[in-house]
Amino acid sequence: MKARVHVMLKTGVLDPQGEAVKHALGTLGFTGVEAVRQGKVIELDLTATDRAAAEAEVARMCEKLLANTVIEKYDIEIV
Template sequence: MKAIVHVMLKDGVLDPQGEAVRHALGSLGFGGVQAVRQGKVIELDLTATDKTAAEAEVKAMCDKLLANTVIEKYTVEIA
C-alpha cells in the first residue's frame, strides 16, 4: 500500500521560498504569476493491508514528524 502526503504552509503563513520562486519566474518572463506557495510531497510504502488503519497511522506520522502542524497543513492519500 502506498501513502502520499502533501504538506503545505497554512494560509496566512509567510512563504519566502514561494515568493522567491514567484520573483524568479517574473525575471524569466513569466509575469502572469501572482503568487506561489511551495510545499512538499512525501511518498510512503506501507506494509499495512487495511486502508483505514493505514490512513490513521500516516496521520499520526504527520502529526508527530512529517508536518509542523503549527504552521503547516497536510492531506493524506492512500492508494
C-alpha cells in the same frame, strides 16, 4: 499500499520560498503568476493492508514528524 502526504504552509503564514520562486519566474519572463506557495510531497510505502488503519497511522506520522502542525497543514492520499 502507498501513501502520499501533501504538506503546505497554512493560509496566512509567510512563504519566503514561494516568493523567491515567484520572483524568479518573473525574472525569466513569466508575467502571469500572481502568487506561489511551495510545499512538499512525501511518499510512503506501507506494509498495511487495511486502508483506514494505514491512513490513521500516516496521520500519526504527520502529527509527530512529517508536518509542523503549528504552521503547516497536510492531506493524506492512500493509493
